[in-house]
Amino acid sequence: MTAFWIILTGSLVAICCSLLGSYLILRRMAMVGDAISHAVLPGIVLAFLFSGSRETLPMLIGAACLGVFTTVIIELFHQKARLQSDAAIGITFTWLFAIGIILISFFADNIDLDQDCVLYGEIAMVPLDMIVSATGWQFGPRPVWILGFTLLLIITFISIGYKGLFITTFNPEYAKAIGISTVFWHYSLMSAVSLTTVVSFESVGAILVVAFLIVPPATAYLIVDDLKKMLILSSIFGLLSAISGYYLAYLINGSIAGAMATMTGVFFTIVFIFQKIRTKNATQVPNF
Amino acid sequence: MENIALETHNLTVSYNRKPVLWNVDFKLPAGQIIGIIGPNGSGKTTLLKSIMGLTPLSSGYVEIFGQQLNEVRSRISYVPQKESVDWDFPASVMDVVLMGRYSPKNLFKRISKKDKDIAAEALEKVNLLEFSNRQISQLSGGQQQRVFIARSLTQNADLFIMDEPFVGVDAATEQAILKLMQEMKEKGKTVIVVHHDLQTAKDYFDWIVLLNTRLVASGPKADIFNEELLQEAYGGKLNVLSKVGELVRQNDFPIREKQRK
Ligand SMILES: Nc1ncnc2c1ncn2[C@@H]1O[C@H](COP(=O)(O)OP(=O)(O)OP(=O)(O)O)[C@@H](O)[C@H]1O
Ligand SMILES: [Mg+2]
Secondary structure, X not given: OHHHHHHHHHHHHXXXXXXXXXXXXXXXXXXXXXXXXXXXXXXXXXXHHHHOOOOOHHHHHHHHHHHHHHHHHHHHHHHOOOOOHHHHHHHHHHHHHHHHHHHHHHOOOOOOOOHHHHHHOOHHHHHHOEEEOOOOOEEEEHHHHHHHHHHHHHHHHHHHOHHHHXXXXXXXXXXXXXXXXXXXXHHHHHHHHHHHHHHHHHHHHHHHHHHHHHHHHHHHHHHOOOHHHHHHHHHHHHHHHHHHHHHHXXXXXXXXXXXXXXXXXXXXXXXXXXXXXXXXXXXXXXXX | OOOEEEEEEEEEEEEOOEEEEEEEEEEEEOOOEEEEEOOOOOOHHHHHHHHOOOOOOOEEEEEEOOEOHHHHHHHEEEEOOHHHOOOOOOOEHHHHHHHHHOOOOOOOOOOOHHHHHHHHHHHHHOOOHHHOOXXXXXXXXXXXXXXXXHHHHOOOOOEEEEEOOOOOOOHHHHHHHHHHXXXXXXXXXXEEEEEOXXXXXXXXXXXXXXXXXEXXXXXXXXXXXXXXXXXXXXXXXXXXXXXXXXXXXXXOHHHHHHHHO
């Protein structure tokens, strides 16, 4: 049962991140996902500090707001200070992440968070965090419920907002010309990414969130010709990475989050090579 | 001028305090094909963007059919420069053309059968129906341009604003696009086109706007094609100037106009 809950947790994070990451990649914002996933740290630490070890909904939302705030600062540095966008991203998130680390070390006695947990998460602990009813019935681990609810939210967002996300991603200028607010869709997406990052953080840590946000969508991008297929395929790659990553960790007796992140890279490499061979074979056929 | 499609009033636009458009003031007639012409960097794209509200104005205003942009948005179709989007995007030709049917009102609704029919009809017009399901990255530059035109056709607009629709297309496609524009004109629509080939400009357009940060001239093409104005617009660029001289010397467009009719 322990294995099941861990794999389920990893899979839920993987699918949430892969779906949103697909849009980040297509908007050339992969590094913004990276930035958000680090910059929410001070928010999370403060949330822990105020609410004890259990995060509550308002605290989660507060921490997610910090993620959105990060993207505002990045925009500001980029637009107003005329900084290259990668430099703006670098400055913003390293700075906020560092503040988070200082907060952790400063309040180390008051909260059960440490630097390792921030980077790698504690997915192995997930099954211990059971929701138990008064009668002793176990409802499953708390993170699984939270992540399940988040996934539902994201799927609803993407299906209702499909056209809006599509048009503002492909051709924002045209979207604006017909009166669709690109700002609204930008910040909706950023909010979703922030929320996902915050709720995934505790169980899987920053590195796995970044890996799931970027690598499965990038893998899918190599082979698809359609946005819907990209969303589905990147979810599948995320899911496969979570499952195979768990067993890899079991086999080598290593970090679960690390193994899951490694597997995203393995799938990317396999697909990349496969794709190279395929295009090479295709061009060898004379094409008159 | 009786029927005014578009009016800019003392329009000034700057990037980083450097003016790109300076006090541009003109009125364009409805129901004509209008060319906006000027050298690279003269502010043509910026002019279209400020008409569409995509660039903040430093001063001045734009009126379309005598109204503010927001009131007439649904009657305008904007075709951005082809290079402004990523053609490797995972989308099919149909997906992109269907975007022409999107509006703030139906954004949360599903795409209807009627929308698909309209999109197919537009693809037929630009001769791309057989490519509907193809990914847009697998099209040639000219076909991509036609996808944009098809998208614009589905909008059922009264005013078309196109940024360089003739760039990177072959002669046959150029003629096909021109024919579509003439059909639009016959239906009473107004077509505004950014163009930078002087040679063809005098054949394609009824009305010409010469732009070089400032407005050089705006008027029926017969009044615009004289050496003085073209020199002013393209000022100092010798190789262009010699061509201009040639164009003006031929000075045959009123006659050619008669022949064609
Ligand atoms: N986003 C921007 N930021 C700063 N400067 C800009 C921006 N866009 C355009 N410019 C500058 O404004 C001037 C006018 O540009 P614009 O694109 O309107 O010219 P154009 O007439 O369309 O040129 P082309 O024929 O090359 O398309 C150019 O000098 C350009 O460098
Ligand atoms: Mg231009």
